[in-house]
Amino acid sequence: MMRRLMNLLMLSCKQATALIEKKKLVPLSKPEQLQLTVHTKMCKACSTYSVQSDIMDKSLQQFWNQKKSEEKNSLSESSKQKIIDQIKKM
Numbered sequence: 001m002m003r004r005l006m007n008l009l010m011l012s013c014k015q016a017t018a019l020i021e022k023k024k025l026v027p028l029s030k031p032e033q034l035q036l037t038v039h040t041k042m043c044k045a046c047s048t049y050s051v052q053s054d055i056m057d058k059s060l061q062q063f064w065n066q067k068k069s070e071e072k073n074s075l076s077e078s079s080k081q082k083i084i085d086q087i088k089k090m
Contacts, residue, residue: 009034009035009038010035010038010039011035011036011038011039013039013043013045013046015035015039016035016036016039016040016043016046017046017049019032019035019036020036020040020046020049020050020053021053023036024053024057
């Protein structure tokens, strides 16, 4: 009985990292949450992976938002040239 319970709760590191990434896209089921919590409490490597993955996601999101903001606020080359031409006509 105890062995069966442990088999249900224990994940491999590969399964744990898959759940860490899945958690970012969709909510985990209660059993998945429990399995992941148990695994990451016992496995320093997967716990570290989770933290590093969050940092990377936040960094990439900030980079993406910054790029979109820069693109939104910049003029096209043709618009820039029109402004230069208008200034030269003055």
